């Protein structure tokens with residue numbers, strides 16, 4: 001086993017860099033049902049953020065009753081809300097950014113992944129890598145986000161350990177280093193062997209609430225379970241340590257290697273090991289790319305970007321919360337920040353922290369933290385806040401929609417109101433809106449149909465705008481650009497009936513189908529057609 005200490009990171013520092021070094025900002029990626037919610041609850045238990053397991057979902061359900069559009073969540077048993085949960089453990093501050101489980105809201109998830117420094121990949125031990133895990137993993141890889149793996153549901157029938165590790169290596173092209181190793185499987189699952197320090201942690205006998213586990217020497221296993229073939233277990237462990245690559249911090253940080261933990265979120269087993277691993281190996285807030293320069297987390301001046309807008313979190317307040325990830329420095333309550341897009345200053349009078357049960361006003365927050373900034377539509381996704389510097393963080397992406405629909409208003413008198421409402425919805429990232437240049441009614445683009453349901457419900461509830469969606473002549477949208485302004489103008493003039501403006505006024509080419517898109521793009525010399533746009 002190689003040296004896995006990270007002491008290099010804790011040499012003498014300023015108070016700000018000490019605070020930054022304490023932060024771990026991460027998300028959990030998984031296929032639905034693998035156990036993300038259960039694991040989240042258990043992680044929060046460790047941090048003392050909640051006292052009772054089950055509260056994450058319970059809270060979600062309570063929240064769902066609060067507003068009309070959230071009824072959709074309740075009816076379909078899905079979580080639309082992306083939120084952040086902050087907890088402390090072992091003198092570290094963990095910011096866990098939750099992501100919606102349903103793939104119709106994957107844009108939300110992608111944007112959330114721009115705001116984390118690492119991710120925990122939860123895999124169901126009986127199922128291995130599933131479709132959505134794989135997709136989300138690819139997004140992490142694009143952004144060089146290091147991954148820690150938690151193989152869950154070890155208390156149930158599971159696949160062979162070697163086979164699971166092999167599948168991760170092959171399908172994700174990612175080296176694995178098991179940090180723990182399961183002893184027994186399915187009904188015979190006894191616990192895990194600590195590959196780094198030796199000793200076996202037993203599933204039984206621990207405190208399910210506290211996550212405390214009893215640890216015994218491997219030689220004593222047989223006494224605990226006479227049915228267990230200890231020699232076989234020893235052989236497997238020997239084989240495992242021979243076959244597995246030693247843990248290398250650099251390879252992990254670069255995204256080439258994942259440490260793997262085995263456990264059962266339901267039984268609160270292995271969660272403590274995972275959290276310790278996260279504290280020890282996952283990176284503190286990383287430098288962030290902006291259009292001007294790389295911004296280091298420990299720079300004294302505050303900077304942040306907005307990756308998520310949440311409306312109506314509390315209908316008593318009818319507020320909109322912009323979730324901002326601090327990229328550098330310290331945010332103090334009451335400070336003024338420059339909204340770079342408009343050049344205007346805004347006062348951060350009540351930035352908020354979110355805990356599992358509560359939110360509270362944040363007096364100060366540091367790089368890596370996520371704060372909620374209440375506002376009435378001033379902030380939009382991709383916005384940068386600074387202490388004056390004219391820089392913009394790059395990389396909060398928009399993706400070309402999978403589904404395009406025309407919005408039909410049942411009351412034509414309300415066209416102006418609809419325009420405003422759609423602008424707001426697109427700034428919040430609920431849907432994308434495309435305005436045809438020929439004056440035809442607006443088009444909306446979504447990744448999945450549930451987004452249309454949310455849009456419809458919210459337009460109705462918040463703006464009293466009943467709308468229907470119609471199939472349009474267009475099914476695809478591509479952002480168009482060119483190094484040569486004249487070429488772009490000429491293309492737009494020649495294809496006017498297929499050009500629309502997005503939320504920022506950037507031109508988008510709308511096409512009937514792939515064939516037509518291919519036909520046009522092959523002939524449009526010097527024009528780039530893109531299905532991703534980085535929100536600036």
Ligand code: GDP
Pocket residue numbers: 030031032033034035036037038039101152153154155156263264265266267
């Ligand atoms: P999510 O969709 O990924 O958030 O998954 P949930 O946390 O809601 O879990 C899905 C189901 O699997 C629930 O019925 C959980 O109780 C169950 N589950 C989660 N973790 C475990 C585990 O470690 N062992 C067992 N046996 N069931 C689990």
